[in-house]
Amino acid sequence: MxxxxxxxxxxxxxxxxxxxxxxxxxKLQRAITVVVLVVALAVATTLMVLVDQHGxxxxxxxxxxxxxxxSLVVDRLSALLLTVSASVLLIVLLFSIGQGLAADDxxxxxxxxYPTYLVLAAxxxxxxxxxxxxxxxxxxxMLLVASYVLITLGGSxxxxxxxxxxxxxxxxxxxxxxxAIGLVYGATGTVNIAQISERMAxxxxxxxxxxxxxxxxxxxxxxxxxxxxxxxxxxxxxxPAPVTAVFAGLLTKVGIYAIIRLETIIFPRPQLNTVLLVxxxxxxxxxxxxxxxxxxxxxxxxxxxxxHIGFMVMGVGLGSVVGTAAAVFYTVHxxxxxxxxxxxxxxxxxxxGTTSTRSxxxxxxxAPLLAALYLVPAFNLGGIPPFSGFIGKxxxxxxxALDGSPLAYVTIGAGVVTSLLTxxxxxxxxxxxxxxxxxxxxxxxxxxxxxxxHAHLRSPEPAPLTVSEETGKAFHPGGSVTVTDAAHxxxxxxxxxxxxxxxxxxxEAPTRVKLPRMLVGVTTVAVLGSVALTxxxxxxxxxxxxxxxxxxxxxxxxxxxLGGTTR
Amino acid sequence: MTVTLVLVIAMAxxxxxxxxxxxxxxxxxxxxxxLLLGNALNLLLxxxxxxxxxxxxxxxxxxxxxxxxxxxxxxxxxxxFAVSAFLLALIHRxxxxxxxxxxxxxxxxxxxxxxRDEAADEDPETTTDAEQEATR
Numbered sequence: 271m272x273x274x275x276x277x278x279x280x281x282x283x284x285x286x287x288x289x290x291x292x293x294x295x296x297k298l299q300r301a302i303t304v305v306v307l308v309v310a311l312a313v314a315t316t317l318m319v320l321v322d323q324h325g326x327x328x329x330x331x332x333x334x335x336x337x338x339x340x341s342l343v344v345d346r347l348s349a350l351l352l353t354v355s356a357s358v359l360l361i362v363l364l365f366s367i368g369q370g371l372a373a374d375d376x377x378x379x380x381x382x383x384y385p386t387y388l389v390l391a392a393x394x395x396x397x398x399x400x401x402x403x404x405x406x407x408x409x410x411x412m413l414l415v416a417s418y419v420l421i422t423l424g425g426s427x428x429x430x431x432x433x434x435x436x437x438x439x440x441x442x443x444x445x446x447x448x449x450a451i452g453l454v455y456g457a458t459g460t461v462n463i464a465q466i467s468e469r470m471a472x473x474x475x476x477x478x479x480x481x482x483x484x485x486x487x488x489x490x491x492x493x494x495x496x497x498x499x500x501x502x503x504x505x506x507x508x509x510p511a512p513v514t515a516v517f518a519g520l521l522t523k524v525g526i527y528a529i530i531r532l533e534t535i536i537f538p539r540p541q542l543n544t545v546l547l548v549x550x551x552x553x554x555x556x557x558x559x560x561x562x563x564x565x566x567x568x569x570x571x572x573x574x575x576x577x578h579i580g581f582m583v584m585g586v587g588l589g590s591v592v593g594t595a596a597a598v599f600y601t602v603h604x605x606x607x608x609x610x611x612x613x614x615x616x617x618x619x620x621x622x623g624t625t626s627t628r629s630x631x632x633x634x635x636x637a638p639l640l641a642a643l644y645l646v647p648a649f650n651l652g653g654i655p656p657f658s659g660f661i662g663k664x665x666x667x668x669x670x671a672l673d674g675s676p677l678a679y680v681t682i683g684a685g686v687v688t689s690l691l692t693x694x695x696x697x698x699x700x701x702x703x704x705x706x707x708x709x710x711x712x713x714x715x716x717x718x719x720x721x722x723x724h725a726h727l728r729s730p731e732p733a734p735l736t737v738s739e740e741t742g743k744a745f746h747p748g749g750s751v752t753v754t755d756a757a758h759x760x761x762x763x764x765x766x767x768x769x770x771x772x773x774x775x776x777x778e779a780p781t782r783v784k785l786p787r788m789l790v791g792v793t794t795v796a797v798l799g800s801v802a803l804t805x806x807x808x809x810x811x812x813x814x815x816x817x818x819x820x821x822x823x824x825x826x827x828x829x830x831x832l833g834g835t836t837r
Numbered sequence: 838m839t840v841t842l843v844l845v846i847a848m849a850x851x852x853x854x855x856x857x858x859x860x861x862x863x864x865x866x867x868x869x870x871x872l873l874l875g876n877a878l879n880l881l882l883x884x885x886x887x888x889x890x891x892x893x894x895x896x897x898x899x900x901x902x903x904x905x906x907x908x909x910x911x912x913x914x915x916x917x918f919a920v921s922a923f924l925l926a927l928i929h930r931x932x933x934x935x936x937x938x939x940x941x942x943x944x945x946x947x948x949x950x951x952x953r954d955e956a957a958d959e960d961p962e963t964t965t966d967a968e969q970e971a972t973r
Contacts (some may be wrong), residue, residue, distance in 0.1 A: 404909055411916045418923055425930045433927065434867075434940045438859060441871055441920065448878050448913060455906060456885035 271320055275329045275342050277313050278352065278395040281306055286388035293381045300367055303384040307363055307391060311356040314395075318349040322813065326820070326830040328401065336832045337465050341401035343831055346817035347598060348398045351527055354602050355398070358519045358609050359391050361796050365613055366512035368788030380424060390416035390516070397524050401831055403451050403461040406528065410447065410492070414440050417521060420513045421505060428508050436505035439491060447488035454481055464831035467535050467824040482537050489532065493525025495583055496553035499576045503560065506575075507568035507625075511616025514568065518575050519609030523601055526582045533586050534594065534821040535828075546587030547677050553580030554681075554688040561695040567615045567625040570699060571608070574651060574692050578604050581688075584681050585666050588673050595818035596665035599811050603650075603658040603803055610647045610796040614640070617785060617793060618703060630703035637785060641704045643797050648700065650800055652693030658803035663689060665811065839888035844880055851877035864928045864938040868921060875917035879910045 285306035289299045321327055321344055329342040344352070366383065393413025400406040418440075422433035455461055457477055458469040470478060491498045502522075506514050533546070557577025564570040582604070585597025615625060621637050622630040634641045650657035667685060670678040803810065820826055851873050858870025886906035895901035928938055 404912070408912065408916075415916075415919060415923065418920075422927065422930075425934075427931075427934045430927060430931050430934065431940060434864065434931075437924070437927070438867060441874075442856075442859065445874050445878060449881055451909070452878065452881040452885045452906070455882075455909070461905075461909075 271316070272327055272329045274313050274317055274320075275327060275344055275399060276331070278310055278317075278399060279392050281309050281313075282388045282392035282395065286385040286392065289388060290382075290385040296381060299381065299384045300370075303363060303388060304360075304367070306388060307356065307360040310391065310395060311353070311360055314349070314352040314356040317344050318346075318353045318813075321346055321349040322816065326827070328831050337460055337462050340405050341462060341464070341831050342399045342405075343401035343463075343827070344399055345827065345830070346813065346820055347527070347530065350598065350602065350813060350817055351523070352395060352398050354605050355394050355520055355523075356391075357799070358605055359387075359394070359516065361792060361799070362512050362516045362519070362609060362613070363387060365515070365616070365789060365792045365796075366510075368786055368792055369510075369512060369616070382419065383423065386416050386419045387516075389413075390420065394520050394524060398527060401463055403454060403463060403466065406463075407444070407447055407451055410524070411444060413521065413524065414444065417517060421509045421517070423510060423513065432505040432508040435501050439501035439505075443488050443491035446484060446491070450481060450484035450488055453484065457481065462831070463531070463535055464824075464828040467538075467828055468832075470536060471539075478537070479541065482532075482541055485532055485536075486529065486542065489525045489528040490549075491525075492522065493529060493583075494522050494576050494579055495549050496556050496576075496580070497549075499553065499557070499579070502576055503564075503569050503572035506572045507566065511612060511619065514572075515609045515612035515616070518572070518612050519605045522575065522579055523582075523605050526579065526586075526597075526601055529583070530586055530594065530597065530821070533589070535824045538824050540589045543587050543589045544677065546583055547681055550580045550584035550587055551681050551684040553577065553583060554684050555580075558688045558691040558695065562691055562698075564695075565627050567618060567627060567630075567699055567703070568612070570627075570695055571611055571615060574611075574695065575608055577688055577692065578608070578651070581663065581666055581685060584685065585669065587681075588669050588678065590669060590673060591815070591818045591822050592672055593666070593669035593818075594821055595811070595815040596662065596669045598814040598817050599658075599665055600662035602810065602814070603662045603800075606796070606800045606803060607647050607650050607659065610793070610800050611644075611651065613793045613796055614644045614647065617789060618644070620785065620789070622703065627699055627702040631706050632708035634704040639790060639794075640785065641700075643790075643793050644704065645700065646797050647800050648696040649693075652696055653689040654693070656804055658800065658807055659689075661804070661807050661811065840884055841888075844884050848877050848880040848884065851880065862939050864924070864931055864940065868924045868928065871924065872917070872921060875913065875921075879913055882906045882910045882913065 285302055289302050292299045292302070317327065326343060326345040328336075328344075330336060331340045331342060333339070366387075390413050393409050393411075393416060396412060397406055397409035400409050418433065418437050421436050422429045451461060454466060457473055458466050460466055460469065470481075473481075487498070491501075494502045506517055509517065533543075554577050557573050557575075557580060561570050561573035561577060564573060578600075581600050582597045585593045585595075585600060587593070617637075617640055618630065618633065619625045621633055621640060624630060646657075650659045653659040653663045663685060667682045670682045670685075855870045855872075855874030855877055858866045859874060861867060861870065883906060886903045891900055891902040893902050893904065893907075931938055
């Protein structure tokens with residue numbers, strides 16, 4: 271069944287080419303994109319089952335044997351992440367299709383969206399199967415170039431600005447990674463991960479440390495760990511909701527995946543584990559403190575994203591099988607939950623016209639289903655018992671307690687505080703957006719809300735500022751005077767078109783907002799998916815543990831790749 | 838491993854200039870910085886391939902240049918090319934939108950700073966452009 275593995279990259283890339291050729295046939299384009307991702311999901315699921323039964327699958331591309339050719343390796347960790355990523359990619363694609371169908375032309379995704387999205391998918395999937403550092407670099411570049419296009423989609427001024435931050439940071443990360451690859455090649459004479467693993471142990475300690483640190487910094491920027499994470503809340507929130515959702519779910523986790531590989535296969539010794547644990551604590555605490563101080567839902571979610579990356583780094587940093595298993599489980603949980611929350615925030619923006627907690631309100635009455643869709647993943651992320659977030663955190667804390675060192679106990683404490691503060695931040699959003707009545711600005715003119723579009727009434731800034739923003743731009747070509755609330759700009763730039771209908775009677779009756787069925791349907795599926803993680807938590811955790819066990823010593827990986835067997 | 842000192846010095850100069858330019862606010866300078874950085878990385882890959890002067894193809898496997906770093910450098914060049922094309926498009930877009938190729942301050946950050954000042958003043962109406970300038 272080795273022929274299945276290259277399909278994961280080939281099918282999305284060819285699909286992207288075909289979709290690019292069909293720029294004028296949007297329906298066909300959409301159909302192709304969906305079919306491609308369904309195929310990818312099917313392949314990934316098959317691989318997940320096969321790998322679990324028969325062990326690691328290795329493909330030597332073009333028949334060139336391992337140290338010389340490029341190897342594609344699918345072990346349990348890869349297969350699990352492949353499956354989860356493919357499902358998330360598919361869900362988000364359906365959401366964006368729903369958004370394109372529901373909105374007016376202004377908000378519809380530009381035709382380049384689908385081909386780019388497929389290239390992104392190819393990059394993400396390729397990075398999980400790369401058995402070669404340079405191939406991993408190429409996969410990263412593939413997904414990064416696609417993400418540059420997606421984050422500046424439509425090319426509005428805001429997105430160009432946010433995109434620049436993202437692009438420059440990513441370029442620097444790639445440069446560090448490439449330099450590290452060059453140095454690794456100079457030191458070991460190979461870029462095959464299995465062979466590097468064999469030869470790395472023979473290198474002098476300081477050379478190892480240099481290579482280890484450089485690779486860790488390169489991956490750390492991608493994964494958004496504490497000192498290297500400030501680009502993320504700056505750039506993610508401005509992108510369209512589905513794009514932010516897929517970035518939040520997958521791109522940072524690709525970095526985490528690379529860190530897990532690095533720490534288990536290339537540098538299995540606990541060389542930098544203390545550093546990783548300290549970084550984990552700082553990432554958790556600093557990230558969540560950022561989240562607490564935010565008033566914009568999307569920015570708040572971006573900060574919780576950073577903060578929860580800390581949990582995964584913590585699992586890796588413990589350097590034990592239990593820790594890695596918990597980190598793998600937590601990664602799966604977090605991919606699903608964080609993506610779902612960003613999709614829900616997209617719906618909130620659609621209903622409320624903004625994502626600022628200051629001007630959102632009354633959503634519980636306007637869209638009761640949306641409230642449920644928000645609450646479930648919010649509890650999940652915060653780690654309320656029946657959900658998978660709780661199970662993941664429990665696993666991590668147990669692993670840390672088994673480790674028993676003082677630093678491990680500090681990380682447990684930080685983890686608990688982070689969970690509480692996450693819950694606090696998310697409940698503050700709940701309180702403001704869903705629970706409380708509509709804000710004063712709107713309460714002043716309740717009757718007008720029926721006649722006028724919400725975007726006008728709920729813009730957090732008074733109208734004169736918009737004027738001053740424009741004149742400011744006109745008078746200062748430097749553009750540095752443009753000062754608006756991000757939420758205001760987003761509500762102004764995206765004409766909010768959800769139709770409103772009064773229920774029952776006059777004035778006081780709650781205004782129900784009708785959401786496009788497809789968007790609600792897809793988001794519901796995503797929420798159910800995150801709940802399903804709880805239902806299948808037993809087998810899933812078992813799978814994660816087996817994945818971690820096969821990563822316990824690099825020997826198995828090395829043997830699978832260099833032994834030449836295709837099993 | 839033998840290393841050519843000239844290449845190493847050239848690489849160091851390219852790296853430092855590239856990083857310096859990449860950290861500028863002007864998009865055009867950033868592009869130039871990225872190009873320098875890309876070339877520095879290509880040089881690094883070349884340096885890592887060992888001593889210079891070996892032929893790329895020989896009759897025996899002895900004494901021929903290592904082809905792998907060259908393949909890396911080629912791939913890296915292609916990627917640099919694609920990203921530069923994208924950056925040029927971005928610069929063009931930015932210029933068309935705002936007649937400037939400077940990266941602006943994050944508006945949400947400015948908003949947070951403004952709120953803090955407003956809380957101190959307790960009067961949101963007086964936030965003028967001059968004050969917003971000051972908060973940055």
